Amino acid sequence: MTTAPAWLRWLWPRKPDCPAAGRRARDLGKQGHFGLFVRYYLIVVLIYAVIVVGGISAWLSITSENSRAYGEAQLRGTHYLIEQRYLETPREDWPALSEELSDRFAYPVRLAPLAELRDTLTAREYQRVLRGEVVMESEDEAYTYQRLPGSDQAVALGDFDDVMVQGVPWSDLDLIDSIVILAMYFLAIALPLYFLVYRFWRDLRRLRTTAEALSAGELDARAPEVTTRLVNPLGHALNQMAGQVQQVLESQRILAQAVAHEIRTPLARMRFGLEMLEQAGGDDERAHLREGLETDIQRLEHLASHSVAYARIGRMVGIERAPVPVGALLADMADVFDPEPPLLLSFDCGGVDSLPANHEALELALRNLIGNALRHARTRVAVSVARSGDGYALCVDDDGEGVPEADRERVFQPFAQLRKHPEGFGLGLALVRVVAEKHGGRASVGDSALGGARFRIDLPGQ
Numbered sequence: 377m378t379t380a381p382a383w384l385r386w387l388w389p390r391k392p393d394c395p396a397a398g399r400r401a402r403d404l405g406k407q408g409h410f411g412l413f414v415r416y417y418l419i420v421v422l423i424y425a426v427i428v429v430g431g432i433s434a435w436l437s438i439t440s441e442n443s444r445a446y447g448e449a450q451l452r453g454t455h456y457l458i459e460q461r462y463l464e465t466p467r468e469d470w471p472a473l474s475e476e477l478s479d480r481f482a483y484p485v486r487l488a489p490l491a492e493l494r495d496t497l498t499a500r501e502y503q504r505v506l507r508g509e510v511v512m513e514s515e516d517e518a519y520t521y522q523r524l525p526g527s528d529q530a531v532a533l534g535d536f537d538d539v540m541v542q543g544v545p546w547s548d549l550d551l552i553d554s555i556v557i558l559a560m561y562f563l564a565i566a567l568p569l570y571f572l573v574y575r576f577w578r579d580l581r582r583l584r585t586t587a588e589a590l591s592a593g594e595l596d597a598r599a600p601e602v603t604t605r606l607v608n609p610l611g612h613a614l615n616q617m618a619g620q621v622q623q624v625l626e627s628q629r630i631l632a633q634a635v636a637h638e639i640r641t642p643l644a645r646m647r648f649g650l651e652m653l654e655q656a657g658g659d660d661e662r663a664h665l666r667e668g669l670e671t672d673i674q675r676l677e678h679l680a681s682h683s684v685a686y687a688r689i690g691r692m693v694g695i696e697r698a699p700v701p702v703g704a705l706l707a708d709m710a711d712v713f714d715p716e717p718p719l720l721l722s723f724d725c726g727g728v729d730s731l732p733a734n735h736e737a738l739e740l741a742l743r744n745l746i747g748n749a750l751r752h753a754r755t756r757v758a759v760s761v762a763r764s765g766d767g768y769a770l771c772v773d774d775d776g777e778g779v780p781e782a783d784r785e786r787v788f789q790p791f792a793q794l795r796k797h798p799e800g801f802g803l804g805l806a807l808v809r810v811v812a813e814k815h816g817g818r819a820s821v822g823d824s825a826l827g828g829a830r831f832r833i834d835l836p837g838q
Contacts (some may be wrong), residue, residue, distance in 0.1 A: 387637075413573040420565055444512045448520065451533065452510050455522040458531050460486065462524055505530055533551060579607040583614055595622040640674040656704035699730040700738060702761050708739065709759065713746055718755045721746070726762035732838055733815055739812040740769075741756040741819075745772040745831050752776035756826055766837040767817065776828035784821045808833065809830040 458477065465473050470487060477485040494502055504511045510522045519534035547780055579602035588595035598618060599611040614793045649669045706723040715721050744761070749757045753774035760771045779787055786807040805819075808831070812819040817835040824830035 405782060413570050416573055417566060417569055420569060421562065424561075424565065444517060446516060447512050447517065448510045451512075451520050451688065454533070455510050455531060458533075459524060462487075462531065483534055483536055483738060484532075486532050487524075487529045488521065490523065490528050493530060498520070529601060566833040575604050579604045579611070579623065583607070583611055586614060586618075590618055590621070591752065597624060620711045639676065642676055642766065646672045646779045695737060697734055697815070700733045700735045701730050702728045705735075705739065705742070706759065708762070709742060709746060713750065715750055715757075719750060719751070719753060720756045722756070722758050724758070724760040726760055728761045728763060728768065730759070731768045731835060733835060734811075737811045737814065741808045742770065742772075744808055745770075745833075747771075748804055749776070749829075749831070753828065758826065760781065764834060768835045770835070772831045772835040773824035773826045774828040775824070775826040778823060778827070779821050779831045787821060805831075 474486050493505055501511050505521050508523050510520055512520045518537045519532060521530045521532050523530045575643050583599050586597050586599040599614045602608050602611045646669055649665050653665045699823050702725045706725055713721055753776045756775045758773045762769050789807050809819040812833045815835050819833050821829055821831050
């Protein structure tokens, strides 16, 4: 397997496939913007050269016939005047006349035998010379020929590429013109490319500094506003990702601390119950202690299931949505909850057939809202769905005591309970808020027309 030359591998480096290659790539990124500029400059110049040289060569090959015809037409008058001079001069003086004319012209003038032209011209060009036409040779278009009437020689003008003009300032020479044009060409590429590469490098370096700070654990680090339009969306995406990561990790930290706190009490009771079970003297006492242990185990299972659900939904960066049939969803909730009198649970789909959401997550949120309302209601809980602008609103109303305005934000925090409930841990409403936010909506609580609290989930329409 052949390997590319070193300079080509430098211009187009391979994707790092080992730690050493990755380190080389990182070291190259630390060298600064000038090395990056040189690399891209050479690539751009190489591409430009290939396109320009290839394009010009292709165009010249297409238009070469017209170019030679144009050159022959320009030199037809010059050949005619030179021919007249030769015809007016005795044949033996033709060599001297050639020298004289060469001194007068910027290019050599000489007589070439027809036998010599047979080897240098194509067959078609040679036949044209024999007919007395002005012919420009096709190899490099540097010479023209015309046969002198009644002779075996032709007037040869050129090489036109080797024109020497005496007394012309150096600044007007063709070579200097070519050098200046090339310098302007390279400068025209270098200046805008340098500023473009520098701006890209500066903005990407800022983003890289932010990414390194995030990887080092500084979760409050954010990328500064960048000036390059192509890089600006990357900065916003990085900040959004950092905010989501910080939010997820913070919620996990709160969850871990709260779970550790909540688990202590049932574990302590279970340990005490086991000790008492060993010392119990009668069956009734053992049954009572065993019932207490089972209750604590159920609480731990309840805590574990809610904690896992909260952590799983909280880790989601995005959530998959599909049309959820509202009627079927409310019917399922009616089957799950069957409160005993005097509690009355009612449902109203508000004419909404379906809404875009994650069925599992939305069902979990609605179940928590209804369960919370049933625990605090006196006689009635109403569940309703309605259109709200471009989106949808899911509301759960109760006629309980309501939520004080000062506590309406705190109730959505994990493990926050305004009133301790033996079956609750304060994760239900936190789950509701997480589900709403993952859908791009929001969860809120306010006053209900029933006299208690209204918990509301606002979801976008798409």
